[in-house]
Amino acid sequence: MGLKGKLTAQVEIKAGGDVFHDLFRYKPQQITNMSPTTIQGCDLHQGEWGTVGSFYFWKYTHDGKQKVAKDVIEAIDEEKRSVTFKVVEGDLMELYKSFKGGFHVETDGDIDLVTWYLEYEKLNDDVEDPLTFLGFCIKLAKDIESHHLKAA
Numbered sequence: 001m002g003l004k005g006k007l008t009a010q011v012e013i014k015a016g017g018d019v020f021h022d023l024f025r026y027k028p029q030q031i032t033n034m035s036p037t038t039i040q041g042c043d044l045h046q047g048e049w050g051t052v053g054s055f056y057f058w059k060y061t062h063d064g065k066q067k068v069a070k071d072v073i074e075a076i077d078e079e080k081r082s083v084t085f086k087v088v089e090g091d092l093m094e095l096y097k098s099f100k101g102g103f104h105v106e107t108d109g110d111i112d113l114v115t116w117y118l119e120y121e122k123l124n125d126d127v128e129d130p131l132t133f134l135g136f137c138i139k140l141a142k143d144i145e146s147h148h149l150k151a152a
Contacts, residue, residue, distance in 0.1 A: 003097075003122045007134050010115045011141050015148035017105030017112035021081040023144065024103070026050040035143035037061060038136065045070065052076055056085075062136050067091040074100065081105035092133075097121040099130075101137070114141050 013020060023030065026049050028042040040059040047054025051073065058069045069090035076083050082104035092099045100119045105112055116137040118130055 003125070004120070005122070005129055006117065006119045007130065008115060008117045009134050009138055010113050011138050013112050013114055013141055013145040015112075015145040017081055017107055017114070019148055020103075020112070020114060020141070020144060021083070021105050024083050025076060028056060031140070031144065034147035035140050038140050038143060040066075047073075050076070055088075058090075060136075062091075063132055075102075077104070092130075095123060095127045096130075097123055101133075103137075103141075116141070 023034075028049075029044075031039045032041060038060060040061065041057075042059075043057045045055040045057050052075060054073050056071055056073070058071070060067055060069070067090065069087050069092055071085040071087045071090075074084045074086045082102060084100060084102035087093060087096075087099040087101070098119075098121045101117065103114050103116045105114055107113075116134060118134055118137075120130060122129075
C-alpha cells in the first residue's frame, strides 16, 4: 500500500458558500463559537488573518482527544472560494510526513457544496489513512451550517 494519498468529501450546506469561505479565510477564530466540541481555539501566530503565508495555531478535538496543529495558509483562490492549509507542526505530524488540507465551494443552482480534500504522506505503512479526520471536517461544516441557519 502506498504512503501518499488524497481523500475528498463533498457536503451540501445551506448556510451559503460565501459565508463558509469568508469564515475560514478571515475569521477562523470565530469557529470555536460555532463548533465548540470540535474546535477550541484558533490563534494567529504570524502574518495577517486571511493572507497566504500566515500561520494559525489550532486547538481541536479529534477522535475524543485534545490535539493541536500549526499550519500555514498555502493558497487562496477567491474565484473557487478555496483555502489550502499546510500543517507544519502538531499532532498530525507524529503520523504524517506531510499533511495538507483545504476546501473549495461550488454553487449548483441554489445549492452550495463544500468539497474538503486532504493530501498526505504517511510516515510508514502502519499509519492509517486519515478517514476520521475527513469525518471531522464534515462535522465541522455541518456545525457551521447549523450555527448560521439558527442565526438567520
